[in-house]
Amino acid sequence: MQCNSLDEVRSHIDAIDDQTIALIGGRGQYAVQASAFKKDEEGVRDTNRMERVIAKVRGKAERCGANPDVVEAIYREIISRFINMEMREFHDHPSPTPAEA
Numbered sequence: 001m002q003c004n005s006l007d008e009v010r011s012h013i014d015a016i017d018d019q020t021i022a023l024i025g026g027r028g029q030y031a032v033q034a035s036a037f038k039k040d041e042e043g044v045r046d047t048n049r050m051e052r053v054i055a056k057v058r059g060k061a062e063r064c065g066a067n068p069d070v071v072e073a074i075y076r077e078i079i080s081r082f083i084n085m086e087m088r089e090f091h092d093h094p095s096p097t098p099a100e101a
């Protein structure tokens, strides 16, 4: 959308930031929940899934005119942080083994 002033540009950026932050928060909550379905640290990291997500978001970026390298770099950082959160949850609240369940 074409803007006519710097204030207008920044008010659009601020509105997008509000949405982005809410979406990152929601994504993080789901990522932490994933720990309940993992059986070990390798499963928490699941680098195969991570690379599939990266390939998918690069494709989506290309299709909607975003820079795929920028999107990949952002997602690598987000996923790395979420793995740390998920790992903490995995150790703090381990899921019961089938025998205990």
Ligand SMILES: C=C(O[C@@H]1C=C(C(=O)O)C=C[C@H]1O)C(=O)O
Pocket: 030, 031, 032, 034, 044, 045, 046, 047, 049, 050, 053, 078, 079, 082, 083, 086
């Ligand atoms: C959330 C998960 O765990 C980790 C976080 C991922 C993510 O944030 O997209 C993807 C894979 C795992 O590295 C998952 O396995 O889906």
